[in-house]
Amino acid sequence: MAATTFSSTILFAVALLSVAAAAAEAWGFPASLTLERAFKTNHGVELSRLRARDSLRHRRLLQSSHGVVDFPVAGTFDPFEVGLYYTKVQLGSPPREFHVQIDTGSDVLWVSCGSCNGCPQTSGLQIQLNYFDPGSSSTSSLISCSDQRCKSGMQSSDAGCSSQSNQCGYTFQYGDGSGTSGYYVSDLLHFDAIFEGSVSSNSSASVVFGCSNQQTGDLTKSDRAVDGIFGFGQQGMSVISQLSSQGIAPRVFSHCLDSGGGGILVLGEIVEPNIVYTPLVPSQPHYNLNLQSISVNGQILPIDSSVFATSSSRGTIIDSGTTLAYLAEEAYDPFVSAVTSSVPQTIRTVLSRGNQCYLIVTSRISDYFPLVSLNFAGGASMVLRPEDYLIQQNSIGGASVWCIGFQKIQGQGITILGDLVLKDKIFVYDLAGQRIGWADYDCSLSVNVSASTGTGRSEFVNAGELSGSTGLREGIKAGILAYFIMHITLFSCFVLL
Template identity: 30%
Template structure:
């Protein structure tokens, strides 16, 4: 604990004294598996609800007049009614960061295109605009005004990118590269939090190494080395989780993915070990991408599940509580093992496994902390 307290003191002395604290709510009741952040945009400010995403950088919302827009609960933002709206010019550094100059020669306007793993995308005009996040008003924030948006955004106005790229909210404002979030249960009416600034760091966290990929620079990779069941680390090769110099493989921690996924060899070893220690629990048919489900009685002892990582002090482990690895799929007592095989060589730690854990990011020191349950 002394070492942990010293680390917090060090971090506090090396960051800007600026705090942004906002609310995070589950999107399950609104038809999405991600988490939602309420913000306000423009002058006068208009309420917009956006999906929190650590796997992308740009903040964008749908804008009038849409060429192709999905249905959303909030009124679509109208730039013509905002006195703080300014389009980003072609000769600006912000347009450079967006790689948005391809249309400049013939239209003389910067553009953006944000693409996502599920083939969803948003295209439109990057602008400087005023954003209200929590109790803080941010002037001249570079965001996207989306005119062509298609994919699985539920009924939300857009995306808040918190990724590792230069247009992320974390990098656009002076907070020293520190942020944290605490996700409430997906079926909860209670709010969690997103904190950007000095309050993001707390004592009691387990700190692990953050890695970068030249292939996917916006993603946060953690140095995972294994999986455990029942207090025993499984004999899975660390190479399965290795991030190569070319940017292949690795383990991404992502707020925008719901279910954690591991390469097939690792997933099957993990699943089979869990099944071997739950032979006395009645099985149920698989549901959707879950192939291992159970009919659970009201009270039962379950084996622990753990993730194993490498840190600057050696191997550390994170024990996952049962509510983060068994999810209810109906009202009849059917619960499924909340993991799936990855269709590729990389792994993803999804938001189900992150619930009720304070996840702290030190993007400068390249570490990530798993803290105690502070989401209640």
């Protein structure tokens, strides 16, 4: 997901995407996903395990209408292993169904294709793996190097061409040695549009996506296998950008992650009056924000603002694929010290494997811990409750052990705000306006989603009750014995080891 992306504790599952189209007069639809938490927040998972998973994610960096679209969502649930969000997409004519990771840090939708070298044959999720065959689809066509869409992908390093072939291709190589390569095709993406309370399954749009014919490393393992990755980045090869350029969808998506499990992810703008916005840092391929300061109990911490400045190797990233949150080294110690100083002396503090922890007899941690505020450019503040920066571990002598969920990034000027921080909030990624907004929200409730840009029209989306969501989630739950790499985030800016 972002120029630097991690994955750890609070793991979610994300499944099905269907995109809407209706009348030719005012296209601009939202697309809706219901999210399911891979495992619940603050439930006894060792922080070292979480850091290890996030660290692995960091090493997987890339080197070099009027309608709501339903994306039924499924997810893994294994608190001692790794989960991810994934959804189903239908491609080709006749349509074939593929399970793909949802990754807000990469741009490209790609799926495994026939004759793939290293592609897994089975999945520990007990989902049926499929392979796309361009020759079996009546609407499929290859993308040549001279195609403008290929040229656009080359500008963002999402595509490449060899001197031996006129076929547009890609190679994504990750720091842990895994990777995928293949070629681009154009074909129909099918989706179910929810319009004025009724569901239409006849909508489709032509999109360019990757056909993977080689996979290496962890991508070859069956216990973590899906059919591909669905990139939600902001570059030209992303499906969001492609649908926007066709006038089908606005350049905005939103999510609301429920700490109790579930949530919503939409291609469109969640409408909520309390949302505050801060600008995206310009000319960044990922979702970088200008964090200016951190406050604990209303007091700004003594941290030089340059610690949070964005450069080729520094910055603050919003990343829904990271479970915990990570602070630049210069900000971590002042933050932990301020929180600890605010806790009553009756609370016993302990160190657990290098993490600052607290022994609490009651579960009402809000009675003992301060509010934390992350202050961004434009005057937008993100207020964190104790549950947004603490993780519950085990129990000792009848007392619960709560540990700081923020982790230190040694020697890196990177701050990453993962699911620990993002949960129980609406987040709107307004790519057209180059800004991100948020508001506290009960994500188990319904939301209003803008259905047409600038017209004030909206569709009412009920979290978890859209077509097919429940059946898919329950079917996947029954077969979860494997672990998954979280969203494999493709980065070209930062390499964290």
